[in-house]
Amino acid sequence: MTDALPTSRDAMRREIAALLHEEPDVIGDSDDLADLGLDSMRAMTLLLRWNEAAPGLEFSEFAESLTLDHWWSLVEREIAARKAG
Template sequence: MLTRDRMRTDIAAMIHEAPEDIGGDDNLIDLGLDSMRAMNLLVQWNEAGLGLDFSEFAERLTLNAWWAIIDRSQSRA
């Protein structure tokens, strides 16, 4: 199961920032997350058993929005 803290840590590692520097409503693209890095994160999270669709994540690029998608996905499992 993916936690919000783990998700924030994974994103931070991908963009070489401290997790606490990523605010819930910060635009992840503005922080340096490009589409290839975002896709790599989704692949990593999908390997943990989540059935995530990149198109959902591309619509809203914030930690809060991504967590809402993941939380819904995990609730269905």
């Protein structure tokens, strides 16, 4: 795992799966990550890692919905903002 934003939904899935000691295909796009074992400390670990690359990411936004779909939408928005300017 690196201190960088995931560059794709699949890369994010792999990073979350590694933290949970699961295979990536266990994590569905709309699965509740808490139900898969992602607790607040693990979520914070991921966000702190990603925050090294994108300091504007907010934990509160990630906490709104613990799904890969939601998390990817936040990171994808950050990636688009960086490309735009």
